[in-house]
Amino acid sequence: MQTPLFTWHRSHGAKIVPFAGWDMPLHYHTGALSEHHLVRRAAGLFDISHMGRLEFRGADAAGALDYLVTSDILGLSEGLSAYGLLCREDGTTIDDVFVYRFPDRFLVVVNAANRDRDVVWMRDKLADLDGDTQFADRSDELSMIALQGPDALRIADGLSDGAAGRIPRFGCKIISIGGISAICGRTGYTGEDGVELFPEAGDVEPLWNACFEYAEKNSVELGPCGLAARDSLRFEPGFHLYGHELTNDTTPVEARLKWACHFDRSFIGRDAILARSEEGPKRRLATVVMEDRAVPREGYRVLDGQGQPVGEVVSGMYAPTADCYAANIYVEPGLSKVGSTVVIDVRGREKRAKVIKRPLYTPRYKGE
Amino acid sequence: MMKFDETVQYAKSHEWARQEGDLIVVGISDYAQDSLGDVVFVELPEVGDSFEQGAAFGVVESVKAASDVYAPVSGEVVEVNEALGDNPGMVNEDPFGSGWLLKLKPTDASQMSALMDSDDYTTYTEGLED
Numbered sequence: 001m002q003t004p005l006f007t008w009h010r011s012h013g014a015k016i017v018p019f020a021g022w023d024m025p026l027h028y029h030t031g032a033l034s035e036h037h038l039v040r041r042a043a044g045l046f047d048i049s050h051m052g053r054l055e056f057r058g059a060d061a062a063g064a065l066d067y068l069v070t071s072d073i074l075g076l077s078e079g080l081s082a083y084g085l086l087c088r089e090d091g092t093t094i095d096d097v098f099v100y101r102f103p104d105r106f107l108v109v110v111n112a113a114n115r116d117r118d119v120v121w122m123r124d125k126l127a128d129l130d131g132d133t134q135f136a137d138r139s140d141e142l143s144m145i146a147l148q149g150p151d152a153l154r155i156a157d158g159l160s161d162g163a164a165g166r167i168p169r170f171g172c173k174i175i176s177i178g179g180i181s182a183i184c185g186r187t188g189y190t191g192e193d194g195v196e197l198f199p200e201a202g203d204v205e206p207l208w209n210a211c212f213e214y215a216e217k218n219s220v221e222l223g224p225c226g227l228a229a230r231d232s233l234r235f236e237p238g239f240h241l242y243g244h245e246l247t248n249d250t251t252p253v254e255a256r257l258k259w260a261c262h263f264d265r266s267f268i269g270r271d272a273i274l275a276r277s278e279e280g281p282k283r284r285l286a287t288v289v290m291e292d293r294a295v296p297r298e299g300y301r302v303l304d305g306q307g308q309p310v311g312e313v314v315s316g317m318y319a320p321t322a323d324c325y326a327a328n329i330y331v332e333p334g335l336s337k338v339g340s341t342v343v344i345d346v347r348g349r350e351k352r353a354k355v356i357k358r359p360l361y362t363p364r365y366k367g368e
Numbered sequence: 369m370m371k372f373d374e375t376v377q378y379a380k381s382h383e384w385a386r387q388e389g390d391l392i393v394v395g396i397s398d399y400a401q402d403s404l405g406d407v408v409f410v411e412l413p414e415v416g417d418s419f420e421q422g423a424a425f426g427v428v429e430s431v432k433a434a435s436d437v438y439a440p441v442s443g444e445v446v447e448v449n450e451a452l453g454d455n456p457g458m459v460n461e462d463p464f465g466s467g468w469l470l471k472l473k474p475t476d477a478s479q480m481s482a483l484m485d486s487d488d489y490t491t492y493t494e495g496l497e498d
Contacts (some may be wrong), residue, residue, distance in 0.1 A: 011395045011432035015405070031406040031460070032431045228405070230429050293453070295409045317431065327408070347427070347434070 003049035004143055020113035022050040025226035031071065032228035036320040038325060039190055039233055042221035043149035045211055046230055048196070049204065052115030054122065055138045056106040060131030065106055068125055068288030070252065070269065072262035076101045081170050081187055084260055086110075086118060087269030091251035091276055094121055096242055096260075100172040100185055103191040107138075107172075107198070111242045115139060115265050125268065142183075143204035147211060148194035148233075149366070151169060156184070156195045158214050164195050169365055178210030185236055189230070191363040221261065235328070236319050238287065244298065244315045245285060245328055251258050254281040254330065256358075271311030283311060284338035287360060288353035289326045296327035296353065301345040302335075320361040327353065371398040372490045373464040377440070377483035380492065381422075384464065385440040385483060388471070392480070396428060396459060399493045404430040407459040409473055412470060414447040419443065419472075426469065428459065441479040443446055443472030453493040 001022045009016065014025035025047065027035060038044050056065055067071040078101050086094040095114040100107040110118045126133055127213030137209055146155055156164035161179040164184050167173050172185040183198035199207045214221035231241065240246050245255055250260050251269075253276045261273060290296060296316035303308045311331030319326045327344065335342055340355040376384040382400035386393045401407065401429070409429040419425045419439040424439050448470045452458060459467040484492060 026432070027405060033406040033457075120393075125405070232431070295411070295434065297434065 001050070003047055003200050005047045005049065005145075005208060008205060008208065009047065009224070012136055013099055014224075014226060016111070017227070018109075019227060020050065022052055025224070027226040027228045028224050030223065032226065032232070033320050034255040035223060035225040035229035036232050038221065038223050039149045039192055039229065040321050041150070042153040043147065043155060043215070044190075044223055044225035044229065045208065045209070046148065046225050048230075049143040049201075050112040050148050051144055052079070052110040052112060052118065052137070052139045053142050053144065053198065054108040054119065055136045056108065057104065057134045057136075060129075061106055061133045062101075064126060064129055064133040065099060065108070066265060067129065067267055069108075070261040070267050070273075071099070072265075073099055073101075073106075074265065075101050075262070078103050079171055079173055080168075081172050081185055085246075085252055085257060086121065087267070087273065089243060089269055089272060091253070091269040091272035092248055093242070093246045093250055093252070093255070094118065094248075096240055096246055096257075098185075098187060100183070101175075102172065102183075109144070113241060113249060115130060118168075129359060136161055142198050142202055144191070144196060144202060145208055146188050146194065146196045148188045148190040151190045151222070152192070152194035154218070154220050155214050155222060158218060158258040159210055160184070167195075169193075178207050178214070179259060180207050182207060190233035191239070192233075193365045224240045231315075232320055234315055235315055235317060235326075236321055236359065236361035237363050241315065251276050251281075253277045254284055256285050260264070269340055281333060283330045284333045284336040286329055286340075286355045287326060287343060287358045288322045288329055288344075289322075289356050289360075290320060290344070290351060290353045291341075292351040292353075293325065294326050294344070294351040296344045296346065296351070300327075302329050302331055302349075303341070303343040303345055303350065304335065305341070306351070307343070310342065319360055325361075326360055370402065370493075371464065372486040373398075374486045376464065376488035377480055377485060378492075379438065379440040379483055381438045382441045383437055385480060387482055389429045390473065391446060392443060392472045392474050393468050394440060394470050395463055395470060396437060398463045401460045401463045401467070404428060404433070404435060406431050410449075410452045410456050410459065410469065412452070413445050415445050415448060416463045418458060418475075419445070421476075436471065439472065440483055441472065443474040443476050445470050446473050447471040451458070
């Protein structure tokens with residue numbers, strides 16, 4: 001599958017790779033590292049139309065989503081968004097999602113790789129619930145781009161007469177931007193300030209181009225960014241990526257995501273998650289920085305000091321802003337504590353790594 | 369534009385070899401670095417290690433992948449490019465120059481002539497395009 005911006009990517013030097021059934025840009029000609037630094041320094045634009053966008057309407061939509069998603073959706077105000085998880089009855093995760101609440105509906109953004117099964121899961125569960133909830137997969141009609149970085153709001157504000165900047169962190173609103181009506185979320189997954197824009201699919205290329213035109217006219221540094229930079233930008237601030245930090249076998253307890261669970265009300269998986277929390281997990285997510293020089297990669301074994309396997313790398317890379325080789329690992333809880341030393345089996349060579357306090361990079365907007 | 373240095377010979381696995389006096393300097397081609405993307409780590413052998421032609425002597429790691437690199441000729445390692453430790457990106461910026469990987473003392477000088485020259489290698493890479 002291809003997003004409406006595929007031809008643009010192709011003609012702008014993108015290296016295209018398959019991702020969850022989509023042909024997506026991995027990076028453009030300047031390379032993934034420079035895209036990463038650009039987003040930390042100025043602004044980058046990402047095509048994330050491959051992600052799923054599901055719409056919920058009806059008098060009982062809030063209650064239904066509150067039951068489907070781990071976080072507090074009934075308590076979510078109109079015009080705000082929240083991170084949450086879709087869990088099974090046994091507490092394992094199906095997906096991690098962002099829920100945006102509008103006066104007349106909810107929009108749930110899901111991972112591309114999980115979209116089809118999320119839709120099936122939600123339809124099944126909704127069928128079991130009485131009430132007035134209409135559910136529609138709007139992924140094909142709506143597109144999604146992310147404008148991220150410390151200068152992102154200069155561009156978004158310039159194109160929207162300041163409307164984007166009046167939206168608070170995690171807020172969402174339909175605005176006119178670049179002459180186009182689009183949902184604007186003050187959200188993102190890079191650890192930088194910025195917006196995520198949801199125009200109609202037919203409007204996404206004009207909006208994408210408007211961002212570059214505004215940036216150029218007003219001397220704001222802006223470049224297109226691919227999936228590789230998106231991965232390193234989410235990795236540093238400690239944001240989970242489904243398929244890595246979250247899987248079919250992971251509950252929010254191991255993944256350190258109990259904060260995204262609203263235990264005061266019933267949601268699917270609640271009791272199992274509380275029980276898991278009570279008994280203590282068998283393994284836990286930790287972030288390590290390499291002490292011996294090597295790149296830890298997904299799937300590498302984690303060993304203890306005696307060479308015994310104690311876990312596995314789920315994400316690992318050179319972290320460009322932190323300027324170190326780092327990994328997220330799942331290990332026995334005893335070894336997940338800050339300061340613990342573990343060994344990563346890097347293609348048969350034992351390389352030492354130390355558990356650090358998460359995250360590697362603290363977003364500046366958190367200090368606001 | 370892709371560069372095809374004319375002073376070196378090329379292996380099918382995209383390493384280059386340049387005769388410098390008695391030694392052979394080895395690196396990866398511009399085509400190879402462009403395919404790999406940003407290089408973030410280079411694992412090199414020890415001085416004194418010996419490799420047969422075609423044997424993996426190290427690993428070049430890009431943002432997304434780790435790729436073995438193979439000896440274009442047989443020989444003993446007499447020097448490795450230590451500067452790549454702090455600046456692996458030199459492999460991208462200057463693959464035929466400051467991004468060299470190591471120097472070998474060859475055991476069979478005739479192996480050089482069996483490698484591709486830049487014209488042959490250019491044709492070879494054109495056949496690999498998707």
